[in-house]
Amino acid sequence: MQSSSQKPLSLAQQEFLDRALRVNQAGELAAVLIYDAQTPPIVRQNPQLKDLMKHMYDQEANHFQTFNELVAKHRIRPTLMYPVWRVAATALGWSTAVMGREAAMACTEAVETEIGEHYNRQVQTLFKWAQDVEAKGGQVSGEMKELLGTLRRIRDEELEHLDHAVENDAKEARPYEALTGVIRTGCRAAIWISERV
C-alpha cells in the first residue's frame, strides 16, 4: 500500500526501470562469465593476482544475484540476447586472459569505464525522480530509495575494479588503443541491444 503522499511511477518511468534492470542483469551475467573465463589462465601465470580476481568475481556474482532477484520480483522479461552474451562474454574473457595479464586488465578497464558511466546515468535519473517527488511535497518510496542505494553501491564497486585494472598495468596492454576501443564499442552495442531486445 502506498501512502497518499507517495506518487506511483509513471508508465515512462516504469518502462525505464524495466529496461534498466534487464540490461543490468545481462551486463552482470557477462561480468561473471568474463572473470570466470579469465581467472584460470591469469592465476596460472600470475599467482599473486588470485585474491584480486576472486574479489572482483565475488562482487560481480553479488551484482548478478541482485539483479536476478529484482528482475524476478518485478516480473521483467530477461533479454532475448542472453545466450549470445553468454558466448560473447566467455570468449572475451578467455581471449584477453590468453593475451596476458595486461590485456585482461585492459578488458576490465574498458568494460568498467562503460559500465561505470552506464550505472551513473541510472543513478542520476533516479536521483532526479526523487528530487522531483520531494519538490512537490511527496515522499520517495522505500523501494526507490533502496534501488538508488543499490545502484550507487554497484557503480562504486565497478569503478573500484577499474582502479584495480589500471593499478595492474592495463595501460601496458598492446595494442592498448585498439583493444580497449573494440571492447568499449562492444559494450555500448550490447547495452543498446539489451535495452531493446
Ligand SMILES: [Fe+2]
Ligand atoms: Fe558488476
Ligand SMILES: [Fe+2]
Ligand atoms: Fe565490474
